[in-house]
Amino acid sequence: MSCKFNLYLLIYLRTGAVMLHLVSRCSARLFWASPRWRRTYTQGASLRLKWLGCPHHRCSPLACREYSSASGSPEVMLTPERYPVQRLPFSTVSEEDVAAFECIIPGRVVTDPEQLEACNVDWLRSVRGSSKVLLRPQTSEEVSQILRHCCKRNLAVNPQGGNTGMVGGSVPVFDEVILSTALMNKVISFHDVSGILVCQAGCVLEELSRYVQERDFIMPLDLGAKGSCHMGGNVATNAGGLRFLRYGSLRGTVLGLEVVLADGTILNCLTSLRKDNTGYDLKQLFIGSEGTLGVITAVSILCPPRPKAVNVAFLGCPGFAEVLQTFSTCKGMLGEILSAFEFMDAECMHLVGQHLHLTNPVQESPFYVLVETSGSSAGHDAEKLTSVLEQVLNSGLVSDGTMATDQKKVQMLWALRERITEALSRDGYVFKYDISLPVERLYDLVVDLRTRLGPRAKHVVGYGHLGDGNLHLNVTAEAFSQELLGALEPYVYAWTAEQRGSVSAEHGLGFKKKNVLHYSKPPEAVRLMQQLKGLLDPKGILNPYKTLPVQA
Amino acid sequence: MSCKFNLYLLIYLRTGAVMLHLVSRCSARLFWASPRWRRTYTQGASLRLKWLGCPHHRCSPLACREYSSASGSPEVMLTPERYPVQRLPFSTVSEEDVAAFECIIPGRVVTDPEQLEACNVDWLRSVRGSSKVLLRPQTSEEVSQILRHCCKRNLAVNPQGGNTGMVGGSVPVFDEVILSTALMNKVISFHDVSGILVCQAGCVLEELSRYVQERDFIMPLDLGAKGSCHMGGNVATNAGGLRFLRYGSLRGTVLGLEVVLADGTILNCLTSLRKDNTGYDLKQLFIGSEGTLGVITAVSILCPPRPKAVNVAFLGCPGFAEVLQTFSTCKGMLGEILSAFEFMDAECMHLVGQHLHLTNPVQESPFYVLVETSGSSAGHDAEKLTSVLEQVLNSGLVSDGTMATDQKKVQMLWALRERITEALSRDGYVFKYDISLPVERLYDLVVDLRTRLGPRAKHVVGYGHLGDGNLHLNVTAEAFSQELLGALEPYVYAWTAEQRGSVSAEHGLGFKKKNVLHYSKPPEAVRLMQQLKGLLDPKGILNPYKTLPVQA
Structure with missing residues (x-):
């Protein structure tokens, strides 16, 4: 069974009939783009070429x-x-x-x-x-x-x-x-039994991922930027990403941090213990504080065992209601092996086709979902996923779909979802919103904005981590326009606040969103955040103009 | 297959032969104890009897x-x-x-x-x-x-x-x-699709557990004290417990908190979003701070779907090395369905037998482990667990074992592990230590202490959450003795610090352990904790004499 999955891409049709297509059918166009290299600094005087990705x-x-x-x-x-x-x-x-x-x-x-x-x-x-x-x-x-x-x-x-x-x-x-942190890129230790990795903050996520995979573990987080992003930066921004649904937040998987405070004090909380209830958990202060409270210099993180089997299904859905029902079905039937549930709308598919020449592997649909399973038994997992696919196809929740287990094909399907950001950036100036909403209202804002903006926007697209209630809402235009910005903001934030959502689900506030904090947090909370900043960095020298609004 | 598991307790013998025993063989003695009732307060003037457990x-x-x-x-x-x-x-x-x-x-x-x-x-x-x-x-x-x-x-x-x-x-x-918080015991909301529960702080864990189970979810934490402990207290102490291995820390599963600060300010961070990166995550300050920074009044928590199948195996191991190897085997072969891996030594079994009249369901061994799986397919899960049991029995890692899927039998096996605390409290005065250690050194301290204390101690026992590297080390004596305390402390703490362990894995510091904080945290960290306390509770009125050592 697993062999068959490795060699073929299965296309399920709504009729229930199953057709097999060789995956090479679409692979030729999926990965045609040319490499990107850039000069980078080295410790000495000489320059060398380094992959930037x-x-x-x-x-x-x-x-x-x-x-x-x-x-x-x-x-x-x-x-x-x-x-x-x-x-x-x-x-x-x-x-x-x-x-x-x-x-x-x-x-x-x-x-x-x-x-x-x-x-x-x-x-x-x-x-x-x-x-x-x-x-x-x-x-x-x-x-x-x-x-x-x-x-x-x-x-x-x-x-x-x-x-x-x-x-x-x-x-x-x-x-x-x-x-x-680029030169702080050493692995300090890795424990082969517990899977606890301790590394410097500048280690690149993809390199860490490779390192632990060779030892039969995986990193508990994965994101599109993995080829460039640093572990310290991931922690400082509390990165979410593609494995969040399964392995949870960095607040649970980060076991220890070493942080340098604004005055130069080294705070060594770099323990490698799953449980430690001695005093306040100081490392939590720095997770997600975007470098405004201290500089993370080393991270201790718990890596889950590498799953023995990974399956990905890419499905077309006739409507957003069907996307939600497909999600419920997957949660119920896949249970503990469900590791990702991502969605994208038809406009996203159009953009990755137009700008990146990726091919849609299923028939055109208003919505697409990517379902990933990760488990310890290829046979059991395939059986579970096949049952789900039969169920969603027979009940009309899904109109067309394809499934892959081979790593290369899995990556091809993932590329459709992961490269949307890149496709958008080639479409023009991008107004980006990353919001958390109750899952049943997740797509309403996209529909609403299309009507509101009309031809002023080039594209209004919605995609994201449906399993986490996280919508990436993006609006493209030929160029930055103050008028379009005025139509979007504060409208998007107020809409989100009305649903008690978050105006930044995983991207953080940084410089561009710091003034919208109050849409998701009450004044008492903002005040306490300002007090914490004042306590940890009284001169305000660490990443100023970021995260917190300017004090009145 | 699942039917057979429901009716029988399977006894695996080292020879590889499988014998079936009706579980009723031992049930008669497992649960004989009499009920405990106590008068309690009601809102008005009248008193009523309430189960205290x-x-x-x-x-x-x-x-x-x-x-x-x-x-x-x-x-x-x-x-x-x-x-x-x-x-x-x-x-x-x-x-x-x-x-x-x-x-x-x-x-x-x-x-x-x-x-x-x-x-x-x-x-x-x-x-x-x-x-x-x-x-x-x-x-x-x-x-x-x-x-x-x-x-x-x-x-x-x-x-x-x-x-x-x-x-x-x-x-x-x-x-x-x-x-x-006893009268703050209302469920505020529950979302049937996402499994997000919002409740007041005084809800009793077991009642919440029942509430969400009726809706096909479970609480992400479970502990022996579930019949009495309050959700707010669980969060305030960052309770670990029996589901930690599978569902992780409260730092990941608690989505929002409402907290009243020392000056009466209500801090409403009671969101129900899986992802929210807007500013500093203030709720983390209060998780595990033992009521010293604020009073938690309401909790929003993510409940995992109720597993369709739960299996428990109770195994006897000939040595601690075999316990560790059994753990590795389970992690590798059970993967995502492994939900608990607990261990106890022979002295623990002796005490639950002596004081609670529980019967050892397997042949006498130096160590016992309890392995629990929770999954979405009874057939798949039983198949995985059976493979593991065959492997550990055939390789001599386990000398005897028994397995149960029926809820009553599962509870009987769990009682052997969960009621150790109770058995200890009946054995005399108990010196309790709850420490995190590198898993391979976990039992060394118990062995070491038996030699060190000699006949001064009645019993020196070790048990705990092996999967989390968490040892519960308990020493009993006829009565409290300053001399015995002197032999234990600071010895136990120094020993733990030498292994870079935690002197309080999950129990917290409270009043009795606040002065040992420095064994697990450097002076810079303790200083910052004191500053946080000063910021949030300048008069120090909230749970004084707890968590932090007295300032010099």
């Missing part, structure tokens, strides 16, 4: 193509030119400061404007800072010395991981010192 | 017997008489205060010393406060008004749930006002 999908280097920072692409506006933001009275980096940094991390202080450019601009090319110095420490002790100096000198600091954030949290707003 | 095991009311607070049992020493602790300069409750409370919660202010007695003493009968007033609010607004009054008047407050804590955190140390 398309941060928001999981394809291998050879399967991507350049889509940003291309020479000749228009300059990104400086953040203070587009957004109303005032520089706070921090000091300016002086020659003495650069010399002091050079003493702490000799040869790893970058001041060359060309090299700084990539770290000043976010990958969406929507915000741009003007930092004059990039620091590349290798140890927590170095981070500590750097922060001690910055604190004393009142220099603002922008901690930076893989710079794959969606809300402008990972680049400076003005001239903050950029503190990169 | 044995807080630390999951049997039904009719299957337990009185084991504490029996009339004629010796008085518990007042805490300040046994422990070196000084009353802090809080105000004393005056008649005017009582009148003010009576205005806020008319008819629910208890000052009768007899009624106060049960709330002043912990269930282990190891600590005793001398509070003169017990308040029983029904709403968050009432809690807010009470705290506003106490804050203004500088009155210390002891928030109390089911009073089932192990470390003296749930009763007053001196004359703190007891703020009980």
